[in-house]
Every structure is written in structure tokens, then in C-alpha cells.
Amino acid sequence: MRRQLVVRPEAAADAMKASHWYDERVGGLGVRFLDNIEAVMVSISEAPQQFPIYNGEIRRARLGTFPYAVFFTVTDNRVIVLAILHLYREPRVLRKTLRRR
Numbered sequence: 001m002r003r004q005l006v007v008r009p010e011a012a013a014d015a016m017k018a019s020h021w022y023d024e025r026v027g028g029l030g031v032r033f034l035d036n037i038e039a040v041m042v043s044i045s046e047a048p049q050q051f052p053i054y055n056g057e058i059r060r061a062r063l064g065t066f067p068y069a070v071f072f073t074v075t076d077n078r079v080i081v082l083a084i085l086h087l088y089r090e091p092r093v094l095r096k097t098l099r100r101r
Helices: 009-025 029-046 091-100
Strands: 004-007 053-055 058-062 068-074 078-086
Touching: 004 009, 004 029, 009 029, 009 068, 009 078, 029 058, 029 068, 029 078, 053 091, 078 091
Parallel strands: 004 078
Antiparallel strands: 053 058, 058 068, 068 078
């Protein structure tokens, strides 16, 4: 069963900020980054349980070719995307960011 995908504004801002950063380095790379996010979001909405639990109820889906992950929670009929964050951050900082969202 495909679940409704709800992207929190902070997660959308994370994606756009990273996309702009990639585009500043190489033209078109930001679009590839967003395409990777879109592909992962489809997988998340179709089968969210396939992704490992990161912390508590929060799951993590890594992007294929970028050092980022989509962090989300699952309810009966929805997937709520909390953040799209760089994986090389200090783990403590990641957890703190996710708690605030």
C-alpha cells in the first residue's frame, strides 16, 4: 500500500539548500540531487519499513550517489519527512536537529 507522503517545510528547505550548493559547484548537479531525492521518496512511500530505524521512531533512507539521507516517521497511512541531511555531520548534531523537528 502506497502511503501519503508529507514533507515538512524544514525538509523541503534542506533539499533546496543542498541543491543550490551542488548547482553552484557543477551546473545541473542540483537537479540530479533532487532527482535522487524523488526516487528515494517513491521507495519510502511504497515500502517505508524496508529502511532502518535511525533513532526512536525515525527511519533513514540514504540517497544513492550523494552523502545525504531522508529522515522520516511512519504512521498507519502517512509518511512524514522530517529532514534531508548530510550524513557526515556529527551524529549528536543530527539527533539534535531531528529532535527539534
